[in-house]
Amino acid sequence: MKSILNQEIIKIDEPLGNSTLDFLRNKGMKGVKEACHEGECGACMVLLGELKDKSVEYKAVTSCLLPLGEIVGKHIVTIEGLNQEDLSPIQQALVDEGASQCGFCTPGFVVSLTGFFLNEKLEKKDILTSIEGNICRCGTYAAIIRAAEKLAKEISMKDKKSKERIQQLIENRILPAYFLDIPNQLEKLKESSETKLPKEGTYVAGATDLLVQHESLSDPLFLSEKKLSGISLDGEYIYIGATTTMEDIRISEEMNTLFDTKQDISLVSSFPIRLQATLGGNLVNASPIGDLIIYFLALDAEISLKSEKDRRIIKLRDFYKDYKIMDINEGEIVEWLRINSKERLFNFEKVARRKYMDIASVNSAISFDLNNDKIQNVHLSAGGVAPVPKYLEKTSDYLENKKISEDILKEAVKIADSEINPIDDVRGSARYKRLLFRQLIYAHFLTLFPDLEVSL
Numbered sequence: 001m002k003s004i005l006n007q008e009i010i011k012i013d014e015p016l017g018n019s020t021l022d023f024l025r026n027k028g029m030k031g032v033k034e035a036c037h038e039g040e041c042g043a044c045m046v047l048l049g050e051l052k053d054k055s056v057e058y059k060a061v062t063s064c065l066l067p068l069g070e071i072v073g074k075h076i077v078t079i080e081g082l083n084q085e086d087l088s089p090i091q092q093a094l095v096d097e098g099a100s101q102c103g104f105c106t107p108g109f110v111v112s113l114t115g116f117f118l119n120e121k122l123e124k125k126d127i128l129t130s131i132e133g134n135i136c137r138c139g140t141y142a143a144i145i146r147a148a149e150k151l152a153k154e155i156s157m158k159d160k161k162s163k164e165r166i167q168q169l170i171e172n173r174i175l176p177a178y179f180l181d182i183p184n185q186l187e188k189l190k191e192s193s194e195t196k197l198p199k200e201g202t203y204v205a206g207a208t209d210l211l212v213q214h215e216s217l218s219d220p221l222f223l224s225e226k227k228l229s230g231i232s233l234d235g236e237y238i239y240i241g242a243t244t245t246m247e248d249i250r251i252s253e254e255m256n257t258l259f260d261t262k263q264d265i266s267l268v269s270s271f272p273i274r275l276q277a278t279l280g281g282n283l284v285n286a287s288p289i290g291d292l293i294i295y296f297l298a299l300d301a302e303i304s305l306k307s308e309k310d311r312r313i314i315k316l317r318d319f320y321k322d323y324k325i326m327d328i329n330e331g332e333i334v335e336w337l338r339i340n341s342k343e344r345l346f347n348f349e350k351v352a353r354r355k356y357m358d359i360a361s362v363n364s365a366i367s368f369d370l371n372n373d374k375i376q377n378v379h380l381s382a383g384g385v386a387p388v389p390k391y392l393e394k395t396s397d398y399l400e401n402k403k404i405s406e407d408i409l410k411e412a413v414k415i416a417d418s419e420i421n422p423i424d425d426v427r428g429s430a431r432y433k434r435l436l437f438r439q440l441i442y443a444h445f446l447t448l449f450p451d452l453e454v455s456l
Contacts, residue, residue: 001073001292003072003074003076003184004075004080004182004185004187004189006119007081010025010027012068012071012072014068015067016067016072016217016222017068017069017220018067018068019037019064019065020046020066020067020068020071020076020213020215021062022038023068024046024063032046032063032078032107033104033108034441039062039065039212039273040135040270041108041135041338042104042105042108042134042371043137044062044064044108044211045063045107045108045112045115045133045272046060046076046111046182047061047074047114047118048071048076048077049065049074049076049077049082049182050075050089051074051187053246055163056182058115058118058119059118059272059276060112060114060130060272060275061275061276062276063076065206065207065212067074067207067211067217067222070207070224070275071203073189074186075182077111078107078111079107079111080317081176082110082175084176085376085414086173087117088110089151089155089172089173090110090113090174093148093150093151094109094144094147095256096147096150097143097144097173098143099140099146099147099148100141100142101138102137105135105136107130109134112133112134113131113148114175115296117174118165121251128149129266129271131148131271132270132356133271133272133273133357144363154155162281163180163282166179166180167180171282180322181338199359200221201218201219202220202221203220203221203333204222204223205224205243205244205278205280205284206215206245206277206281207220207274207281208269208273208414209281209287221334223280223314226333228241228243228244229241229242229243229244229245230330231252231254231255233249233254233341235341235342236340237340238254238255238258238340239337239338240337241279241280241281242333242335242336243278243280244273244274244278246265246277246279246282246292247269247275249261249266249279249292250264250265250266250274254341258343258346264348265291265292267350268291269292269357280406283303283319283334283337284326285323286326286389287322287383287385288323288383288384288385288390289361289381290389290436291383293320294348294382295365296316296339297317297350297379297389297390297391298364298366298380298381299339299346299365299367299379300379300436301315301316301337302315302337302338303335303336304320304335304336304337304338305327305328305332305334306333306336307329307333309333314327315390316455317393320388322387322388329425335398343367344367345368345369345375345448346367346379347365347444348365349444350362350363350364350445350449351361351436351440352427353427360382360383361384361432361436362385362440363383364382364383364437364441365381366378366379366380366381366441368399374402375399375400375401375402375403376399376400378400379391380396380399380416384427385421385422385433386420386421386422387421390419390421392420393419394415394419395412395416398411398412403414404449404452406455411446413438416438420433420437422434422437
């Protein structure tokens with residue numbers, strides 16, 4: 001199995017479940033730093049390029065959470081592969097603004113900013129989003145932000161796609177010239193490849209949770225090989241493939257027409273993790289505080305469970321049976337999730353120690369229709385308050401066909417409190433979580449009905 005590391009074709013002769021970070025450092029790529037090994041700091045950032053329609057699409061990802069199997073047949077770029085005879089404009093901007101002190105984090109910032117200019121879906125205003133997964137322990141954030149904003153003003157990438165975009169980035173000295181020939185090299189690599197992937201093992205999607213456990217993945221079967229990604233509107237449903245990334249969901253036109261996913265899902269994790277983490281991985285991880293699970297429970301989502309011979313479609317709320325126990329049979333995978341494409345009122349709330357890039361203490365979402373001042377088709381969900389991602393059936397039933405008032409909400413809060421069973425843990429006491437969830441229910445309605453008056 002082969003890949004292209006910077007300008008060189010390399011053979012991957014280690015287990016495919018190993019971390020790419022460890023592999024790269026063993027190859028002598030010491031500019032890829034090892035720090036947290038949990039996708040939190042961005043010191044190990046690399047560019048991952050995949051051949052699509054004879055051009056290469058790049059994204060900046062954390063190599064510590066990238067299994068080796070995901071780089072087979074692709075282009076992996078470290079800071080060594082971006083260095084040129086002179087400093088690139090990105091490197092020079094960081095120097096000019098005094099944005100580097102000890103320098104440990106600097107390669108990661110350079111890679112992330114390079115990824116910004118390679119990403120056709122990002123606009124100038126998103127340049128700070130591109131580095132939200134990078135940490136500077138020296139605290140030179142003001143200088144780094146100045147450097148990033150300076151670059152956004154000076155380098156325009158408007159309407160530049162694929163090969164033309166690469167060409168312009170080479171002309172601007174952001175990329176070395178060898179990038180132009182990478183599509184041809186990947187095409188040849190693909191044609192000559194004799195890749196034989198295993199037929200049995202553990203299904204792996206984004207691996208952003210699995211590799212956090214600091215262990216190699218045993219016999220991984222990469223779902224990216226099954227081409228399950230994409231978002232589409234088909235009749236009354238929006239379909240989201242299991243390997244669709246969180247970032248693709250966040251910026252999806254189909255989703256943002258109905259909901260504010262750009263804002264809501266920005267609360268889920270950092271940008272590089274959203275580029276790698278998948279919907280299916282989030283669903284089967286079955287975390288009681290899984291943000292996407294809570295989001296889609298409140299949208300009354302259905303999922304398709306597919307095996308070699310059959311397909312089952314079930315409600316997402318019926319998928320979770322107990323802590324980390326799901327209604328999924330051996331040989332089945334999550335194929336897609338679908339939600340109704342009709343307009344409705346919706347709100348998502350999340351409380352964590354940090355507003356962004358943190359695990360929720362409690363999260364919650366609600367959706368409903370409003371007809372003649374009565375709410376209908378109510379679906380309320382919550383995370384962090386039960387052993388499973390919780391769909392609050394009794395509370396949803398109580399709210400059905402009710403006119404919103406202070407008394408109704410207070411009764412709904414009482415019913416919701418009877419449906420949950422939080423525990424004391426590192427994210428807060430059970431009592432604290434009950435209080436949080438109570439407040440989040442009120443937050444849903446005060447957000448959707450700003451004129452509503454409730455004495456809390």
